[in-house]
Amino acid sequence: MTEKFDRLAFAPEEYLARRDALRALMVKRGIDVVVLTTTENTYYLTGFGSLAYGATALVMRVDGKAVWVMRRTELSNVRALADQLWVNEGIGVADGDSHAEVLNTAIADLADANAVVAMEFAAVQPILRGFVGPRNDGRKLVDASGLVEHLRRIKSTAEIDLMKRAGVMAARACRDGFEALTEGITDSALAAVVTDSLLRNGSGRMAQMPNVCAGPRSARAHVTWCGAPILRGDLINIEPAASVHDYHTPIYRFYSIGAPQDIVRRMFDVCRSSLDEGYARIRPGMTSHEAARIFETVIEKAGFAEYMVTRPAYSIGAAFPPGWGEDNVMAIRSGNEQLLEEGMCFHVVPCLYRDGIGCVAASMPSVLTHNGFESLSQDEVVFGIK
Structure with missing residues (x-):
């Protein structure tokens, strides 16, 4: 049996x-x-x-x-x-x-x-x-x-249910990582906390280990822990994806011990405004290009366009190593004329990479409903300062 x-x-x-x-x-x-x-x-x-x-x-x-x-x-x-x-x-x-x-x-x-x-x-x-x-x-x-x-491209109700379960686990892993932050902890030790949280709370095998990094090094896309100690004021990136029956829901959160640099705060606020604008205006029936421009316009008007080097959102769902993304299935990006449809799931993540500063984003795993985006993780998008 x-x-x-x-x-x-x-x-x-x-x-x-x-x-x-x-x-x-x-x-x-x-x-x-x-x-x-x-x-x-x-x-x-x-x-x-x-x-x-x-x-x-x-x-x-x-x-x-x-x-x-x-x-x-x-x-x-x-x-x-x-x-x-x-x-x-x-x-x-x-x-x-x-x-x-x-x-x-x-x-x-x-x-x-x-x-x-x-x-x-x-x-x-x-x-x-x-x-x-x-x-x-x-x-x-x-x-x-x-x-x-x-x-x-279109997820069923059953698929979305799995992704919501995974989203709660991923958000919990980020919170556990934040709670574990102390000055001098290494990024490797932080990654261990995040990974342990994922597994303890029910995640299955992950298509990719969490991305955990701190300081200016985080400006290098997808670099992860290296044993470096985390210092007061460092920009801290935590990006895990939890897995339920191999359906993955990623989330990206940003923290610091003590106040971050003012530029970091401004970059985050711009990304958050971009995310909020997308949630307020994007609906099924738009083209991918139209949706992307909603996110991008906010960032451009704030003067940060040169640091916006990725598309605002990529499809998520079932995934296997080496990665959890479904960019080949669907993405919200400029020049893509595919229509957005109800039931599509995305990691919505308007993101800025600035050499010498780091990577900052406002992330929310999301399902597109007839009323717009709905969170798959049910947590808040905030910059955590400890």
């Missing part, structure tokens, strides 16, 4: 609905067989989230018939979840054998020589190398990149 810790995140009906939505897209685009190798995409479709050692592919025919192709020893994970997965058949690749040859056989078993086969060119792995380039076997090979990402 499967232990409770091995249960899938959602009911079987949710995964079957996702499968059928993909089948409908395949029919619309004239695809007979799709080959998926992106872990987030296969997890979204099936609930199978094992990070198999070696190349893994899910091969699905337009009628829903599907099979896994993966390293032979990793089939143990499929067997363990066979009573829950809608696709529970697998072909094992022995160590030293060609993944491409086994994959080719699997495709041939599912479709005839004239089939249109779609693959995720954006995620080429060793399992696909034998397919890149001209073909002479009669099948037409087209790019499947973006196919499942299109479905992942």
Whole structure:
């Protein structure tokens, strides 16, 4: 019997609905067989989230018939979840054998020589190398990149519930980090507090360890702890993401022991005003570009445009190492004409990076509702001074 810790995140009906939505897209685009190798995409479709050692592919025919192709020893994970997965058949690749040859056989078993086969060119792995380039076997090979990402843009109620749980954990980890701050504590010790809080309060495996940094070094994007002591007045960055069934909700918080530099305070206040403006005005139906300009205009008018080097928000959801973001799924950024839709989830984080000063942002993990953004963490956006 499967232990409770091995249960899938959602009911079987949710995964079957996702499968059928993909089948409908395949029919619309004239695809007979799709080959998926992106872990987030296969997890979204099936609930199978094992990070198999070696190349893994899910091969699905337009009628829903599907099979896994993966390293032979990793089939143990499929067997363990066979009573829950809608696709529970697998072909094992022995160590030293060609993944491409086994994959080719699997495709041939599912479709005839004239089939249109779609693959995720954006995620080429060793399992696909034998397919890149001209073909002479009669099948037409087209790019499947973006196919499942299109479905992942809108989160279901069940997905959002998981992300709200994760958001509360992430916010708690930041508060615990703040409580632990003392002059001279190292950034590594602070990172240990934050990570311990995540795990003690229920987070699963995280796609990325928390980012914890202090002082001017925080201006280097995504650098994290190095054993440096934290000094009075240092700008302190804490950015964890908690995970529930591999659904991640990140949050970014900023602190200091004693008063920070005046410029730090002004940078934070500008970011906070930008966040507030986005929450007040952004609604479904806007383009990504229109929404981005709402955030950016606040920062530009305050004279901080040169330090705004990132997009204001990126999609979040199911994630696996090496990172928790879904920038390839959706993002709020200038020049992007995709429409915002209800149910999209973002890490909304208008952010400023200034060399010699550090990184400051106003962050809120958010779901877009018909009334605008709603917090996934239910905490306040403040600059904490201890």
